Amino acid sequence: MMASIGSTTARGYGADHQKERAKAKRIVDAGQAHCWRCGGWINPAMPWDLGHDDHDRTQYRGPEHRGRECPAGGNRATSGRRVTKLRRWNL
Numbered sequence: 736m737m738a739s740i741g742s743t744t745a746r747g748y749g750a751d752h753q754k755e756r757a758k759a760k761r762i763v764d765a766g767q768a769h770c771w772r773c774g775g776w777i778n779p780a781m782p783w784d785l786g787h788d789d790h791d792r793t794q795y796r797g798p799e800h801r802g803r804e805c806p807a808g809g810n811r812a813t814s815g816r817r818v819t820k821l822r823r824w825n826l
């Protein structure tokens with residue numbers, strides 16, 4: 736882990752987000768990414784998001800399925816309907 740994590744300011748999607756997303760993208764493109772919410776594999780051909788912690792929006796949790804692709808409900812901002820109830824992969 737790099738030392739910068741945890742010290743970011745809550746400015747929304749700035750340079751840090753771009754950097755983190757680029758990092759995650761490399762893993763997704765390599766076919767090695769798993770959704771931090773449900774633990775499922777992320778298909779590089781499918782849309783995905785860089786997920787934030789639900790309780791601390793300044794923390795990145797990693798790549799996640801977008802909305803309804805995710806059995807765990809995905810990002811609440813993009814899923815709308817489903818409620819997150821599966822919590823199998825709390826690290």
Ligand SMILES: [Zn+2]
Nearest residue numbers: 770773800805
């Ligand atoms: Zn998922």
